[in-house]
Amino acid sequence: MVNDSLKRPLNSDPPPNTNCISLSWSDDDGAQVEQVVSTTIHDLPCPYCGGKRRPNGRRIVRYRDVPIDGVPHLVDWHRQHYRCTQCGRSSNEENPTFEKERFITKRFAEWIMQEARRSNLASIAKQAGMNQVFLRRLFHFLTATNSATPVRLPRSLGVAMVKVAGGNRPALADVDTCVLVDVFDSMDELKQFLVDKETPSSTDVTCVVRDIELEAAEFFGPGQLRDLFPNVTLSVISSRSLARSAVASMVALCEPWIEATASAECRSPISVRKLFVRRNQDLKRSASGRIRKWQHMSEAASLFRAYWLKERFLEIWLDDANLTRWQDWIDEANRLPEQRFQEVITLVESRWNEVTPCFKDLSIFRYERWLEDVQKYEIRGTHSFAAARLALLAKFEKPSEAPLAPPSSLSEEEERAIANISYLGSNDGSG
Numbered sequence: 001m002v003n004d005s006l007k008r009p010l011n012s013d014p015p016p017n018t019n020c021i022s023l024s025w026s027d028d029d030g031a032q033v034e035q036v037v038s039t040t041i042h043d044l045p046c047p048y049c050g051g052k053r054r055p056n057g058r059r060i061v062r063y064r065d066v067p068i069d070g071v072p073h074l075v076d077w078h079r080q081h082y083r084c085t086q087c088g089r090s091s092n093e094e095n096p097t098f099e100k101e102r103f104i105t106k107r108f109a110e111w112i113m114q115e116a117r118r119s120n121l122a123s124i125a126k127q128a129g130m131n132q133v134f135l136r137r138l139f140h141f142l143t144a145t146n147s148a149t150p151v152r153l154p155r156s157l158g159v160a161m162v163k164v165a166g167g168n169r170p171a172l173a174d175v176d177t178c179v180l181v182d183v184f185d186s187m188d189e190l191k192q193f194l195v196d197k198e199t200p201s202s203t204d205v206t207c208v209v210r211d212i213e214l215e216a217a218e219f220f221g222p223g224q225l226r227d228l229f230p231n232v233t234l235s236v237i238s239s240r241s242l243a244r245s246a247v248a249s250m251v252a253l254c255e256p257w258i259e260a261t262a263s264a265e266c267r268s269p270i271s272v273r274k275l276f277v278r279r280n281q282d283l284k285r286s287a288s289g290r291i292r293k294w295q296h297m298s299e300a301a302s303l304f305r306a307y308w309l310k311e312r313f314l315e316i317w318l319d320d321a322n323l324t325r326w327q328d329w330i331d332e333a334n335r336l337p338e339q340r341f342q343e344v345i346t347l348v349e350s351r352w353n354e355v356t357p358c359f360k361d362l363s364i365f366r367y368e369r370w371l372e373d374v375q376k377y378e379i380r381g382t383h384s385f386a387a388a389r390l391a392l393l394a395k396f397e398k399p400s401e402a403p404l405a406p407p408s409s410l411s412e413e414e415e416r417a418i419a420n421i422s423y424l425g426s427n428d429g430s431g
């Protein structure tokens with residue numbers, strides 16, 4: 001059914017290089033259907049023999065185009081056919097506005113990429129009047145060709161794990177400008193990217209700030225860093241990742257006390273574990289009261305002391321950047337039964353040169369605050385990794401405008417402690 005009296009909405013033009021013949025509504029799905037012909041008919045010779053071609057009727061091929069005001073839009077291209085006057089073979093008119101293999105217009109492909117940065121595939125499919133499965137397939141085709149763009153690495157490179165599309169994925173960032181460079185599907189993909197000869201800027205990198213968890217992948221230890229980035233002079237472990245990792249290790253070390261406390265409280269060990277990892281400042285009164293009770297229970301007294309050690313650890317390494325309290329912390333941790341936190345002390349002390357620069361360098365401090373925003377950023381909807389990556393890049397690939405607070409001023413003693421830090425380049429990164 002064709003209704004030629006339809007008016008064209010103001011915000012739409014026919015696809016480039018085409019003229020509209022008529023507009024109608026599709027009876028099946030309410031989509032707007034536009035009949036078009038190419039603007040310029042090229043009088044091209046026969047592609048087979050170079051002879052002269054004669055028009056031989058038109059055939060209609062349907063393409064999907066950008067929806068107009070939420071209404072799906074289809075374009076029927078009345079494609080000119082020819083027959084050669086010399087060799088007799090038939091050929092077709094060409095028009096760069098159509099993606100002939102995929103039955104979409106070029107601008108529809110661009111529109112999908114743009115929408116995927118702020119919306120999920122289900123809602124894009126709905127707007128375009130398209131089957132979700134087809135859109136997903138199309139999207140993967142489009143992003144596969146797009147991700148081949150080479151990226152230049154910044155001088156100060158941040159490497160961090162970020163939760164994207166239901167999994168922890170490695171991300172690269174510029175520490176100085178707080179800008180996301182890219183996010184990778186997996187560690188393997190990141191490795192591939194970094195060792196790729198097409199990425200020649202790894203010699204530019206002089207500073208790497210990384211999550212300590214990444215070392216588990218045996219790719220970002222101090223030794224490997226220098227293979228990857230030959231000019232690195234400063235290697236830093238992010239203090240937030242240090243805190244995460246230390247808390248995880250404290251939980252594991254406290255496991256016998258957690259079990260004992262759970263049975264004394266008649267609760268599950270999971271509930272005690274959950275309470276143990278939470279910051280005291282975030283606790284409700286009742287939860288906070290529950291921890292206070294631990295100190296009077298013989299089964300829970302050690303866990304109580306461990307809890308407050310954990311809290312002070314986070315204060316030192318996250319809140320105050322207060323290194324003068326570190327020695328006090330060690331002394332108290334060593335008074336725990338069986339010196340249970342020795343492992344945590346060893347972790348920090350053995351990596352001292354890499355965990356303390358966070359307090360010295362304002363840009364690293366700003367980067368860590370910013371990274372927390374990236375890690376907390378929630379992408380709504382059911383995204384595939386490719387779509388979630390685009391959404392995350394759209395949000396964080398430009399410098400953040402929000403002013404960031406500087407770290408609290410350092411005491412003289414802290415200044416001295418920091419002045420004694422020697423960096424990776426000068427002492428071989430050990431000790």
Ligand SMILES: [Zn+2]
Pocket residue numbers: 046047048049050051084085086087088089
């Ligand atoms: Zn011919």
